[in-house]
Amino acid sequence: MTLIRAACPDDLNAVVRVHQQAFEGFLMTLLGPRFLRGYYKCVLEYPQPIFLIAEREGQVIGFAAGFVNPPRFYAQLRQRKIPLALAAASHLVWRPHLWRRTLSSLRRAETLSSSEGEPALAELASIGVSTTAQGAGAGTQLVQAFLQQAQQYGAQEVVLTTDAHNNDAVNAFYQRLGFTCMRQFYHTPERLMNEYRIRLEQVESLHQEPTR
């Protein structure tokens, strides 16, 4: 039985562990555990965080992290760029090839932080389930609970991005949950992203209990 609950500061280490497993080889993972901890702490300390934990038999097996009004969150993240850069510094020194991807992500965060605020929009920024627990319904429960909480915060729409290529299972996962791909964009010249959105008023099952 999977329990979904709000995250608290004591969960941060477990969230970092699940992230490292679920996102092996991704940029944020390569920037190291201190960076990941700083990033997720920033989500938790945001005034309207949507940060959920999936727990099975007392163990954290997954999480979903996001926020209402993305530009406001990215502005908060920007204010913490020096501690975050310091947290990632040792990993960047040993992996200089990460600089280009890091700068490209920083530029995206800068652009997002200065774009028009959308208080009725929530972003599902990160979702991960530990590799041993995947495929058993936790991810679906996390997304459904995320949509519910976004609606409670007054959001009308939820946005997320995911890789367009070599990522069929994840794209199918979001489509099955009712998300529609609204546009594609290049995050770096090699990395095409799908932007998915879902209108919360269209989601009829939001107030039903998860079945799995």
Ligand SMILES: CC(C)(COP(=O)(O)OP(=O)(O)OC[C@H]1O[C@@H](n2cnc3c(N)ncnc32)[C@H](O)[C@@H]1OP(=O)(O)O)[C@@H](O)C(=O)NCCC(=O)NCCS
């Ligand atoms: C995507 C993810 C959060 C889904 O969580 P989950 O608990 O495995 O999802 P569920 O069990 O609720 O749903 C499984 C469905 O998702 C799809 N899926 C996506 N990735 C999967 C994976 N690694 N293992 C199993 N199913 C996966 C399957 O097609 C499956 O569909 P089905 O039920 O029709 O067979 C999880 O697989 C994960 O952490 N993946 C790695 C990190 C990632 O890619 N996150 C999303 C980035 S935007």
